[in-house]
Amino acid sequence: QKEVEQNSGPLSVPEGAIASLNCTYSDRGSQSFFWYRQYSGKSPELIMSIYSNGDKEDGRFTAQLNKASQYVSLLIRDSQPSDSATYLCAVHTGGFKTIFGAGTRLFVKA
């Protein structure tokens, strides 16, 4: 079992729809969770961080964390073609160990 798992996609949604990206992790002691967006050929950039159970909203983005289920998700409301990218889930498991998932490719159709 991978330490951080994501569906590789591609996830295809129409413009204006909600895109739902999911991530599961194996280390129950994990404390910090991050979502990075990576455009093709570019470097990852942080879009959301979440540290406690529940929802965290920032503009069109909502991160959801459920530590009991070891599950973190990212919702993108009113998806735009510019949201088309690979989304990386990253889990800080302690010390300097931050594990990245392989990423989910999102395609938003105009």
Next chain:
Amino acid sequence: NAGVTQTPKFQVLKTGQSMTLQCAQDMNHNSMYWYRQDPGMGLRLIYYSASEGTTDKGEVPNGYNVSRLNKREFSLRLESAAPSQTSVYFCASSATPTGGTEAFFGQGTRLTVV
């Protein structure tokens, strides 16, 4: 704001050649990292430096060496390149040494070893 700057952006090496990837950050961050990214495998940590003067191995350190030259600069050296080291390399930095805060990434180096 330059953020994290890596050089070069592209490189082709022959098997057995050596090279150094350079990285510099201007955000006054204590911690710096080198990752490699391969298709389907996500980012994997090669080496990190918690603070100036310290370096430690990450998940995949074999075949690499690093130098934390000063607080700004963190270089990655391949002494004898192998085809398995073909990858995209990212340097990153973060403010705190705990590893639990946001990392800022450089633009990446696409390395091909033939």
